[in-house]
Amino acid sequence: MTSQFKIATFYLYRMRQSWTTYLKELLEIVHYFYFAPAYHLILEGILILWIIRLLFSKTYKLHETYKLTEKEKEDLIEEWQPDPLVPPVSKDHPSLSYDVVTGHKITINGKECINFASFNFLGLLDNERVKQKALASLKKYGVGTCGPRGFYGTFDVHLELESRLAKFMKTEEAIIYSYGFATIASAIPAYSKRGDIIFVDEAACFSIQKGLQASRSFIKYFKHNDMEDLERMLKEQELEDQKNPRKARVTRKFIVVEGLYINTADICPLPELVTLKYKYKVRIFLEESMSFGVLGEHGRGVTEHFGVNIDDIDLISANMENAVASIGGFCCGRSFVIDHQRLSGQGYCFSASLPPMLAAAAIEALNIMEEDPEIFTVLRGKCKHVHKALQGIPGLKLVGVQSAPALHLQLERSSGSRDSDMQLLRTIVEYCLERRVALTLARYLEKEERFLPSPSIRVVVTVEQTEEDVHNAVSCIQEAASAVLK
Missing domain, CATH: 3.90.1150.10 (Aspartate Aminotransferase, domain 1)
Incomplete structure (x- = not known):
């Protein structure tokens, strides 16, 4: 009984305190309203009424719509004059004078x-067969898809071209890009990320440089076609890796070169590069825009020129704007390497796909190259x-x-x-x-x-x-x- 009495007493005490607090607060509110200026009370009342109105009013009002008759629609269409897409220019404007x-x-x-x-x-730009195939594709598919490959930008000619390029280059798979410059510039950052290391020939073309910049990797330039300088850098890196093997295990290393350099017009020493690749466990990316369709008995590039097994190269890229008389570019290699670009190659994922007309032109150019080596x-x-x-x-x-x-x-x-x-x-x-x-x-x-x-x-x-x-x-x-x- 004693404990129950204590508990009851405690609750009565707490209730007394609560009522006391409530009374104090009520007195303060009454005091505020009694002594507050009149304009304060008026303003607060208006705000409360406005909030109540907002809570219970509709968000919009339906207006009566007037339906036009068919004749009125036709009259409005006849009256409408579209604005010109470009301002009027004279016939002698410099933009109308082209080569x-x-x-x-x-x-x-x-x-x-x-x-x-x-x-x-290869002189295929004005080839009649190529032009006829491009014209037939234009009539069938129209000008372009206006969408990336991963959405609604893939046509059957794109898949056929990728298959033909892989077959021509004797690789497992190929992927095409709609712009030649973006091909290697997209491929490099698709594989090499921040913290990785790329060894690059200092004569590398501008598209390679943009790819290196986009990768945010650690870049080491070696002297042009100087394999001794490259091996010196690889040895130095090997010593660094031995000091921190845990970091070395997660650091990817690449060598990026051109098959035939556009800035110097000479060929990379590919056999020596392959030797260094296996000796120091690095990957090779080979840019062949100038050598594809030029070097080798069948125009397959620098790998065929030197008789190097194409599987020794991790990735080959080239544009189709030099020898194939089209636009765009491609990468080829093993299937797991190429598939990675379909989700990571920025130029592939975010650019509108290659116009079907140009894909058809490239296919016919490959036909000519295979028929007439x-x-x-x-x-x-x-x-x-x-x-x-x-x-x-x-x-x-x-x-x-x-x-x-x-x-x-x-x-x-x-x-x-x-x-x-x-x-x-x-x-x-x-x-x-x-x-x-x-x-x-x-x-x-x-x-x-x-x-x-x-x-x-x-x-x-x-x-x-x-x-x-x-x-x-x-x-x-x-x-x-x-x-x-x-």
Whole structure:
């Protein structure tokens, strides 16, 4: 009884305290209303009424709609005049003046010239079979898909092209991209991430540089085609890995090179690279935009040129804008390597797919390459002929190997200023253009290039150029060099 009495007493005490507290608070509220200014009370009352109104009012009001008759709809359609997509321009506007490329001829400012500027190595750009296939695809599929491959951008021609490229390159699988530049620039960051290490030739092209930047990996540049310098770096890295084996186990290491370098026109020493790959346990990425459709008995690139097993290369990439007379690019290799890009290759996942017309053109170009492998022998012969003819021009030095289809002519002696060197070479190009020989300066984004190449004139070789064309071009370059470089 005593304990129950204590509990009852405790609860009565607590209730007394609670009522006391409530009374105090009520008195404070009454006191507030009694002494508060009138405008405060009016304002608070208005706010309370506004909140109540918001809580119980509808979010929108339905308005009566007026349905148009069919005649009224037709009248409105007749009256509507769409705004022009672009402002009106005159017929002589610079944008309407463009160069027309037809095979090994190019029309510049209304003047037909011999084309030594366009990357059309196999002459398929103006091939009738390729054009007819592209036209038939255009009529069947339309211009494009306007969607990425992973959504609604995949057509049967895309799958056929990937299958044909894998078969041509003798690899398990291939993947196509809609833009050549984005191919290797997307492939590198798909595999190499922050904390990984990439060993790169310092002459690597700009698309490789963008891929390296996107990967955010640790980049180590070795001297161009210098395998001793590369092995020195690999040994140093091996010693670092031995100090921290736990970190080394999760760090991926890559070597990124070009098969045929666009900036130097020479070939990578692939057999030595493969030896270093297995010795130091690194992966090789090979960019073959300049060597695909050029090197090798069947145009398969630098692996066929050296007789290297293609399975020794972890990833091969190339664009289809040089030899295949199309647009876009592709990567090929083992299935598990290629499949990874379908979810990680940014250019594949987020870009609209390759227009079916261009995929059909690339398929027909591959048909021609497979049916007529002699075309690669003809191209190599033309390259050797042009390489020999361009040697010994006074004031100019030739850069590149004899099997390269895009050679460089540089000044023997620099003026000491890059701008002055560029102006001298530009004058030579303009001199040749006046005499119906189209050449081009090698262009670079000077502020973004990691190792800026020397100024040069690029001379591009194709199978369509005749001996007479080559003779006229070389004679014109010699005359220009004599006139400009006095």
